Amino acid sequence: MTLNQVTKYLLLTVWIAVLFSFKGTAQTCSCAGAPLLGAQSSAPVFGGDLLIGISHEYHDISKLYVNGDIVENESTFRTTQSTLMEVHYGLSAKLSLSGTFTYVKKYRQTGLHTQNPQSLAVSGVGDGLLMLKYKFFDRLKPPSLQATIGGGVKVPLGSFDMRNDGFLLNADMQPGTGAWDGIVWSELTSSFDSSFPLNLFLITSYRFTGSSERFGTNDIYQFGNELITTTGGSTSLGEKIGYTAVLQYRSASSDQRNETKQPNTGGFWVSHISKLSYSINDRFSAHIDGRIPLMQELNGLQPTTSYAIMVSFFVNLSKRLNRFY
Amino acid sequence: MKSISFYLVILFALTAVSCSKVTDSNPDTEFEGGDCDGENWLIPCQQVVDGGPDQDGIPSIDDPKFSTVSEITFLEDWELVMGVKVGDNIKAYPHVILYYHEIVNDEVDETPIALTFCPLTGSGIGWERTINGEITEFGVSGLIHKNNLIPYDRNTGSRWSQMLNKSVNGDLKGLDISTVNVVEMTWGAWKEAFPDSEVLNTNTGFNRNYDKYLYGEDYPVNNSRILFPIYQEDERLDRKTLVHGINIRSVSKVYPIALFNPQLQVINDVFEGEKILIVGSSEMKVSVSFFRTLADGTELEFQPVNEDLPVIAEDQEGNHWDIFGEAVSGPRKGEKLKHTGGYNAYWFAWADFFNFPQINSF
Numbered sequence: 001m002t003l004n005q006v007t008k009y010l011l012l013t014v015w016i017a018v019l020f021s022f023k024g025t026a027q028t029c030s031c032a033g034a035p036l037l038g039a040q041s042s043a044p045v046f047g048g049d050l051l052i053g054i055s056h057e058y059h060d061i062s063k064l065y066v067n068g069d070i071v072e073n074e075s076t077f078r079t080t081q082s083t084l085m086e087v088h089y090g091l092s093a094k095l096s097l098s099g100t101f102t103y104v105k106k107y108r109q110t111g112l113h114t115q116n117p118q119s120l121a122v123s124g125v126g127d128g129l130l131m132l133k134y135k136f137f138d139r140l141k142p143p144s145l146q147a148t149i150g151g152g153v154k155v156p157l158g159s160f161d162m163r164n165d166g167f168l169l170n171a172d173m174q175p176g177t178g179a180w181d182g183i184v185w186s187e188l189t190s191s192f193d194s195s196f197p198l199n200l201f202l203i204t205s206y207r208f209t210g211s212s213e214r215f216g217t218n219d220i221y222q223f224g225n226e227l228i229t230t231t232g233g234s235t236s237l238g239e240k241i242g243y244t245a246v247l248q249y250r251s252a253s254s255d256q257r258n259e260t261k262q263p264n265t266g267g268f269w270v271s272h273i274s275k276l277s278y279s280i281n282d283r284f285s286a287h288i289d290g291r292i293p294l295m296q297e298l299n300g301l302q303p304t305t306s307y308a309i310m311v312s313f314f315v316n317l318s319k320r321l322n323r324f325y
Numbered sequence: 326m327k328s329i330s331f332y333l334v335i336l337f338a339l340t341a342v343s344c345s346k347v348t349d350s351n352p353d354t355e356f357e358g359g360d361c362d363g364e365n366w367l368i369p370c371q372q373v374v375d376g377g378p379d380q381d382g383i384p385s386i387d388d389p390k391f392s393t394v395s396e397i398t399f400l401e402d403w404e405l406v407m408g409v410k411v412g413d414n415i416k417a418y419p420h421v422i423l424y425y426h427e428i429v430n431d432e433v434d435e436t437p438i439a440l441t442f443c444p445l446t447g448s449g450i451g452w453e454r455t456i457n458g459e460i461t462e463f464g465v466s467g468l469i470h471k472n473n474l475i476p477y478d479r480n481t482g483s484r485w486s487q488m489l490n491k492s493v494n495g496d497l498k499g500l501d502i503s504t505v506n507v508v509e510m511t512w513g514a515w516k517e518a519f520p521d522s523e524v525l526n527t528n529t530g531f532n533r534n535y536d537k538y539l540y541g542e543d544y545p546v547n548n549s550r551i552l553f554p555i556y557q558e559d560e561r562l563d564r565k566t567l568v569h570g571i572n573i574r575s576v577s578k579v580y581p582i583a584l585f586n587p588q589l590q591v592i593n594d595v596f597e598g599e600k601i602l603i604v605g606s607s608e609m610k611v612s613v614s615f616f617r618t619l620a621d622g623t624e625l626e627f628q629p630v631n632e633d634l635p636v637i638a639e640d641q642e643g644n645h646w647d648i649f650g651e652a653v654s655g656p657r658k659g660e661k662l663k664h665t666g667g668y669n670a671y672w673f674a675w676a677d678f679f680n681f682p683q684i685n686s687f
Contacts, residue, residue, distance in 0.1 A: 071534065111384075257551075
């Protein structure tokens with residue numbers, strides 16, 4: 001075994017140990033937040049590649065669930081719109097750097113059953129994401145197989161102390177979380193030869209959340225940890241069009257205040273995502289995807305996803321060009 | 326190609342750089358963050374926080390429907406209900422429903438009242454809904470003060486402190502609300518005491534899972550589970566100890582309900598110069614309080630009456646008094662004891678709102 005292989009397996013071992021040392025629990029309020037991890041592009045970006053993308057997601061969060069049961073929501077309407085800018089740069093043939101920056105607008109209407117509904121809109125820069133990815137396995141011969149691991153931090157760029165009428169807004173109405181989070185990430189992709197144009201992928205990420213002072217010194221709030229596993233396949237529907245079908249599992253632990261679980265936070269969600277991609281030319285592509293919930297089991301009473309639609313536009317500034325849907 | 330990426334970055338930056346802001350549907354309150362104006366509030370508005378669901382995000386029940394006791398199947402005997410008696414009309418409101426709605430706007434014997442219940446502080450208080458000659462409704466403002474519900478009235482939009490029984494913001498700021506005597510007890514005891522009463526049923530107009538408590542089964546007993554800051558901690562009792570508290574001339578005294586005898590126990594107390602009757606039972610999780618001095622100056626001494634609900638006490642004149650403080654037999658039949666305005670709440674809330682309350686020694 002060469003030194004390179006030893007390093008590779010050592011890295012993998014450390015990554016797996018980190019991933020499984022945190023039990024899967026996650027961040028309820030992130031259902032009302034920017035889709036930082038779930039929306040990461042899975043395009044291959046290595047060796048001097050530069051990929052820039054701008055996405056906008058409209059997320060309707062008006063469904064109301066008690067545990068696994070939907071209840072009629074007569075009183076509230078709620079959305080989160082997120083604009084994301086992703087920059088992926090290949091540092092070497094195996095190492096790449098990604099940065100994601102967000103702008104978030106949250107909106108809620110309440111009292112719809114009364115004659116005087118109230119609305120509130122909050123907007124601002126959201127949290128950011130910085131990740132380093134390492135491709136440790138790359139077999140080009142069909143069926144090809146690539147394995148990449150990564151890690152990074154969620155940077156609390158977003159405001160976490162916004163107020164309405166002077167009153168501190170609830171955590172899930174803030175654009176940011178106020179906390180640094182650690183992230184581990186992995187991706188496994190495989191594709192067949194040109195006679196069978198199918199790409200398969202499995203992406204898993206885990207965010208172990210930090211904490212922030214919410215109501216003042218020594219009053220610590222921590223969103224729940226979050227596990228997202230996404231699997232699916234993409235195929236060509238002609239020269240320029242691609243289709244991707246995705247199954248996403250997301251679980252979030254309950255938020256904690258001063259190490260005590262907060263009620264009505266946390267749970268798990270299973271969603272389906274369908275995505276259409278269009279290659280405008282070798283450098284530009286446009287994407288639209290829709291996400292619908294298939295099932296969820298939430299802790300207590302929570303608003304959750306009705307649906308989400310995301311429109312993306314990517315530009316590939318690489319010297320060599322890959323189709324990247 | 327560099328120019329394209331440059332424009333993309335600029336495009337995003339222009340979107341993002343517009344500074345964070347909050348707007349609400351009231352146009353004159355559009356602003357960018359900022360502190361609350363302390364002059365508009367009677368309470369320190371720095372202690373007021375957004376509870377999460379916003380105004381009416383927790384929907385009050387404005388068209389309550391009732392069933393007979395025998396028709397109610399969703400309650401276990403240990404669960405708590407709040408009850409009122411106006412005239413001959415007696416109604417019960419189960420906690421498990423109030424957890425999801427916090428306020429019921431009702432009419433009892435043609436008297437408009439609001440049952441207010443804060444799940445976080447465990448405080449249940451009845452309010453009259455006629456204010457300055459106008460009937461109003463109360464809704465949940467979505468704001469929290471010291472973990473406690475802040476209702477608003479729908480006529481003026483004024484905000485009220487539930488535990489202070491006072492408007493703390495808006496046109497009616499400073500106005501005290503008239504309270505209605507509310508009795509809180511287990512469903513098992515209520516059934517026995519008032520088998521012919523009406524009970525708020527789950528046909529609330531809202532689709533909720535009333536089998537489960539909104540903040541979890543352990544919220545009432547888990548001393549660590551506090552959602553918002555406590556500003557004045559008092560460790561003489563556990564935080565979630567349910568107490569019956571009374572305020573007389575800004576001095577407070579509490580009676581931990583778990584420390585009463587399992588059977589009804591009477592305390593002929595004197596507090597701040599006032600003669601007070603306290604009756605409680607740890608088994609029935611009930612405690613009520615009345616002034617012992619009648620309008621004619623008579624001072625009554627009470628003894629407990631057990632196994633005869635709703636009668637709870639007998640005085641030296643031979644009158645029997647029910648749990649709502651009404652003489653149901655004896656020479657004073659039909660007379661009523663004056664309610665102290667006391668109510669039940671968790672100790673942490675009582676200690677946070679009122680300065681160093683006395684704790685009754687049993």
